[in-house]
Amino acid sequence: MASKSVSVPHRLRWPLGYTAVAVLVFLAYYYVIPNLGPDAQTFFRNWLPLTSVNEALVWVICALGLNIVVGYAGLLDLGFVAFWAIGGYVAGWLMSGKFYDVNFNFLGGASGPGIHISFWLVLIVGGAFCALWGVIIGAPTLRLKSDYLALVTLGFGEIIPQVFLNGDNIGGFNLTNGAQGITPVDPIAIGSTKLGPFDLVWKYLIFVGIAALVVFITLRLREGRLGRAWLAIREDELAASMMGVPLMRTKLAAYAVGAVAGGLGGVAFATHVNGVLPDRFNFSISITLLAMVVLGGMGNVWGVILGALVLAWINSTGLPQFGTSFNDQFGTNVNFPSYNFLLFGGILVLMMLFRREGILPESRTRLILKEPSRTDMESLHADMEEAAPELDEDLEPVIAADGTGEKA
Amino acid sequence: MTTPQTAPQNTETGLKLRADHITVQFGGLVAVNDVSFTIPEQSVVSLIGPNGAGKTTFFNVLTGLYRATSGRVVLGDRDITTLVPHKIAALGMARTFQNIRLFGLMTAEENVKVAMHSKLRAGPFHTIVRTPRQRREEREAHETARELLEFVGIGKFAGEYARNISYGDQRRLEIARALALDPSVLLLDEPTAGMNPQESATFTSFVHRLRDEKDLSVLLIEHDMSVVMQVSDRITVLDRGEKIAEGGPDDIRNDQRVIEAYLGKSGRDKKI
Numbered sequence: 001m002a003s004k005s006v007s008v009p010h011r012l013r014w015p016l017g018y019t020a021v022a023v024l025v026f027l028a029y030y031y032v033i034p035n036l037g038p039d040a041q042t043f044f045r046n047w048l049p050l051t052s053v054n055e056a057l058v059w060v061i062c063a064l065g066l067n068i069v070v071g072y073a074g075l076l077d078l079g080f081v082a083f084w085a086i087g088g089y090v091a092g093w094l095m096s097g098k099f100y101d102v103n104f105n106f107l108g109g110a111s112g113p114g115i116h117i118s119f120w121l122v123l124i125v126g127g128a129f130c131a132l133w134g135v136i137i138g139a140p141t142l143r144l145k146s147d148y149l150a151l152v153t154l155g156f157g158e159i160i161p162q163v164f165l166n167g168d169n170i171g172g173f174n175l176t177n178g179a180q181g182i183t184p185v186d187p188i189a190i191g192s193t194k195l196g197p198f199d200l201v202w203k204y205l206i207f208v209g210i211a212a213l214v215v216f217i218t219l220r221l222r223e224g225r226l227g228r229a230w231l232a233i234r235e236d237e238l239a240a241s242m243m244g245v246p247l248m249r250t251k252l253a254a255y256a257v258g259a260v261a262g263g264l265g266g267v268a269f270a271t272h273v274n275g276v277l278p279d280r281f282n283f284s285i286s287i288t289l290l291a292m293v294v295l296g297g298m299g300n301v302w303g304v305i306l307g308a309l310v311l312a313w314i315n316s317t318g319l320p321q322f323g324t325s326f327n328d329q330f331g332t333n334v335n336f337p338s339y340n341f342l343l344f345g346g347i348l349v350l351m352m353l354f355r356r357e358g359i360l361p362e363s364r365t366r367l368i369l370k371e372p373s374r375t376d377m378e379s380l381h382a383d384m385e386e387a388a389p390e391l392d393e394d395l396e397p398v399i400a401a402d403g404t405g406e407k408a
Numbered sequence: 409m410t411t412p413q414t415a416p417q418n419t420e421t422g423l424k425l426r427a428d429h430i431t432v433q434f435g436g437l438v439a440v441n442d443v444s445f446t447i448p449e450q451s452v453v454s455l456i457g458p459n460g461a462g463k464t465t466f467f468n469v470l471t472g473l474y475r476a477t478s479g480r481v482v483l484g485d486r487d488i489t490t491l492v493p494h495k496i497a498a499l500g501m502a503r504t505f506q507n508i509r510l511f512g513l514m515t516a517e518e519n520v521k522v523a524m525h526s527k528l529r530a531g532p533f534h535t536i537v538r539t540p541r542q543r544r545e546e547r548e549a550h551e552t553a554r555e556l557l558e559f560v561g562i563g564k565f566a567g568e569y570a571r572n573i574s575y576g577d578q579r580r581l582e583i584a585r586a587l588a589l590d591p592s593v594l595l596l597d598e599p600t601a602g603m604n605p606q607e608s609a610t611f612t613s614f615v616h617r618l619r620d621e622k623d624l625s626v627l628l629i630e631h632d633m634s635v636v637m638q639v640s641d642r643i644t645v646l647d648r649g650e651k652i653a654e655g656g657p658d659d660i661r662n663d664q665r666v667i668e669a670y671l672g673k674s675g676r677d678k679k680i
Contacts, residue, residue, distance in 0.1 A: 217536050220536045220538065221535055221536060223535075224530060225525060225530055226532055226535060228521055228525070229522065229525055231511065231522075232511050232514065235513055236509050236510075236512075238509065239505065239510070239511065240522065241492075241497075242471060242473075242493055242497055242503055243497060243502075243522055243585060243586075243588075243589065244494050244497035244498045244523060244525050245522065245526075246492075246494045247494070257532070364514075364569070367572075373512065373571040374571065374573065375508075375571070375574075375575050375578065
């Protein structure tokens, strides 16, 4: 065990750091900011409102789920919004007065007609239901490879929200309320306390907790048998199957685990916006999530979290607020938020040009993008030596770049 | 051959693997034509033949990558003809690749552990909670992986990414990875490609160590005739998809059809 007082056991490092940051942010919003002067309060209300922090956390939860599918197993998924939507509707069905002819209350946050089940239970049900749908969607699509897989997932990402949008008359049965969506969703019940739309600080703690749970699950799985199989499939599918890794089952597992995170995010989002609206679940969500994963650093949970926080903040607060300030300053009337995809596209192009591995890349990914592999260098060396042996001395620095520092 | 063609049990006859009348067609092209073939216990068998003879196709049928148009493959006492690759691998048929196919961005140790997938039992729940059973299993996997890396002689690279170790060591790592399947039959596809004569000589004794210490049957595809002649207990020669000869190294060396296949009819008087 650690003898020095400063050294922290390796396995406790991230939980402690995560908790520290989460608690600091909590204290800032709970105690510090309300006690600041009016100018500072206005600044925080404009540029860093707690509601956008909470929304960003929902994005974090979903992006972490997508990271398992894309970053670990290497399966390009362009329809992740489907799981977000399914999770949201599970919350809508089980935590509202939607099914008013059913009267069922289990530790719910509201009373009256409808189904009112405890938020915590709905989280579990939503996650499990999404896992099931991950398998249902994955079973036919995962037989496809790369580009085709991406196209079909894109299709499912469009189909599922459309089903919700048009689900107000399924053979006469109103499942989803159509375009009106399901509002309001019950407050979160903790004992006798109920967290409604304005109890942002407490919801923040809950969302941070869910995100921590997803991080924990991701990291644990990554270290084990399943995580190794995911990486092996990402690296070389054929070799993986020849080493006894069942491709279909392993890919389905990635889909299902990713979908669980999407479901948790969906349930959390429903309580965050106090309802479920079908027009929010559009294609741009899938793309934004993918951008978060790529921008942050595919395969590295901390990179993905950073990418999700940054992009979500730009989207919800940064860009509109910048627009307001800019327009006030220069007397213009530019609608900045409508340029968000131009900005995202620009950021992605720049990232691909200058930092393809993302802001905080997984150490492996950094390796493949920054350092040439040893065998590549050796064969290059052999080729060039054959072509012009006298060039050999000039090649020395190139060989040294392979990271091992030794010559073949 | 004395093997009875109908008996499904290989164990009685001391065989690890039997392939009966394998034919593989790609469209109208017959890549392998009615080849029967056996691998006895604890033996080194080589599959040789000129380019395009159907050696790798035959390999791919054995490992389940291609399905034979007709014929049957029996591993131990299991009919594996229609099984998918990962099942065949889990039953104890391991292979390496002509062009090295390691998981480049995983460490040498992780590469070996991937091949233990079918042996390990811990599901997602056990992995997330880290139950005592899962921890014990991982610890054992770690030790086995280290032993295998030591066995092939690259123990010191356990923590290195596979793509960063040298070409010869990558070939060793592929063998360590294959051994992690705890196979009864090991298939090596051109293992000495890119090795110098000295490394090839070391390789011969290494294959004999595999056979004797790991109780393995080894099937090789190999082009280097000096290696083939030294390493093999038995040699099968394919030419244009058909088996043209089978026997010990001395029989093959003097077989007229083999010499013709390699050197053409005019080479009949030369020696391999």
